[in-house]
Amino acid sequence: MFSRLRDALRSDLETPRHERPWGTGWISGVAGLLLACAGLFFVLELHFPAQLTLPPLRESYGSAWFRIGLHLLLLAAFTLSAVSLILRTNKVLGLTAMVITLAATALGGSRVDSPEVGESGVYLGLDWFVLNLAFTGLLFVPLERLFPRRREQQLFRAEWREDLFYYLVSSLFAQVLTLISMAPTTAILAHTRWTELRAWVGGQWVWLQVLEIMFLTDLVQYWVHRMFHQVPALWEFHAVHHSATSLDWMASARMHVLEIIVLRGTTVIPMFVLGFTEVAIYAYLLLVYLYSSLVHANVGWNFNRIGWLVVTPRFHHWHHGIDREAIDVNFAIHFPLFDRLFGTYYLPRDAWPSGYGVGGHPVPRGYWQQFLHPFRRKTRSND
Numbered sequence: 349m350f351s352r353l354r355d356a357l358r359s360d361l362e363t364p365r366h367e368r369p370w371g372t373g374w375i376s377g378v379a380g381l382l383l384a385c386a387g388l389f390f391v392l393e394l395h396f397p398a399q400l401t402l403p404p405l406r407e408s409y410g411s412a413w414f415r416i417g418l419h420l421l422l423l424a425a426f427t428l429s430a431v432s433l434i435l436r437t438n439k440v441l442g443l444t445a446m447v448i449t450l451a452a453t454a455l456g457g458s459r460v461d462s463p464e465v466g467e468s469g470v471y472l473g474l475d476w477f478v479l480n481l482a483f484t485g486l487l488f489v490p491l492e493r494l495f496p497r498r499r500e501q502q503l504f505r506a507e508w509r510e511d512l513f514y515y516l517v518s519s520l521f522a523q524v525l526t527l528i529s530m531a532p533t534t535a536i537l538a539h540t541r542w543t544e545l546r547a548w549v550g551g552q553w554v555w556l557q558v559l560e561i562m563f564l565t566d567l568v569q570y571w572v573h574r575m576f577h578q579v580p581a582l583w584e585f586h587a588v589h590h591s592a593t594s595l596d597w598m599a600s601a602r603m604h605v606l607e608i609i610v611l612r613g614t615t616v617i618p619m620f621v622l623g624f625t626e627v628a629i630y631a632y633l634l635l636v637y638l639y640s641s642l643v644h645a646n647v648g649w650n651f652n653r654i655g656w657l658v659v660t661p662r663f664h665h666w667h668h669g670i671d672r673e674a675i676d677v678n679f680a681i682h683f684p685l686f687d688r689l690f691g692t693y694y695l696p697r698d699a700w701p702s703g704y705g706v707g708g709h710p711v712p713r714g715y716w717q718q719f720l721h722p723f724r725r726k727t728r729s730n731d
């Protein structure tokens with residue numbers, strides 16, 4: 349019953365664009381469903397703030413504005429699902445959205461009495477998932493729609509569920525991932541003083557510090573990334589990121605959890621141990637957060653003029669290319685200079701790769717299969 353409903357919902361979400369023209373209730377249904385899910389998650393967060401929310405965001409949930417916002421959100425979800433139910437012949441989207449909205453309301457809606465939260469231990473970032481997805485989605489969905497690289501590619505394209513699940517996992521486990529990734533940095537900080545160096549680094553203009561962080565981070569990232577390509581055992585982890593056959597902002601989330609830890613654990617070292625100020629570090633983190641979605645996005649700008657200086661979507665799309673000339677090129681994530689220096693630069697004017705993914709498609713589908721993939725014994729072919 350549940351799997352039939354899931355399949356019906358999935359197939360309606362994936363309806364080809366030409367089969368759902370304006371006025372057929374698809375957009376209202378999808379919008380209603382997204383708002384309903386967000387509303388339900390917020391209601392659950394109000395019930396269990398200590399378990400489901402990030403401490404810095406927690407305080408805002410008590411405010412009247414948040415309650416009013418949540419009330420309006422549920423109202424909008426209700427209205428949109430009703431509109432979809434009226435317009436759309438296939439009722440699965442509208443009905444699901446409506447049931448989720450009603451469940452959120454039955455669970456207390458915007459009037460939930462939140463328990464007091466003292467010091468909390470382990471928590472999941474369900475709120476971070478909603479905000480993360482809403483923020484990047486609102487930014488990149490219109491951008492990809494207006495300036496697409498592949499016009500035929502839809503929001504609910506092949507393997508969107510996997511990538512959404514990657515988003516969910518990395519947001520939910522933000523606390524533990526940060527804790528583990530910061531371990532090497534914390535160890536270095538505990539054993540070093542470098543007072544003069546740190547004072548000097550932190551005393552520079554903020555924009556210069558951000559630029560230096562970009563440069564140092566990318567230098568580390570370049571070699572760690574290249575290692576992930578060239579050491580066979582590590583490649584099995586990184587192949588998961590490269591297994592995406594459609595690139596868009598959501599594909600940036602697809603990364604094996606172990607790679608996230610190694611990549612973050614090493615790249616954050618320079619920015620935290622050299623004494624850069626908090627403002628510069630946060631500015632950089634915001635930048636890299638947007639940048640990593642942008643370079644994967646399905647946007648068709650060629651950026652021929654600046655492509656040699658900074659990493660553009662086309663540069664990183666070549667890194668994901670399935671063509672022979674795209675293998676092991678363009679490892680940098682900010683400055684193509686590193687690829688020029690170390691002999692891995694490839695960016696032909698105006699051209700894009702013919703497709704994306706790993707040749708022979710050795711990586712299985714689905715989050716858990718991909719999680720296990722690097723640990724499985726491989727049957728090697730003789731070629």
Ligand SMILES: [Zn+2]
Pocket residue numbers: 573577586590667
């Ligand atoms: Zn790579």
Ligand SMILES: [Zn+2]
Pocket residue numbers: 589600644664668
């Ligand atoms: Zn990538």
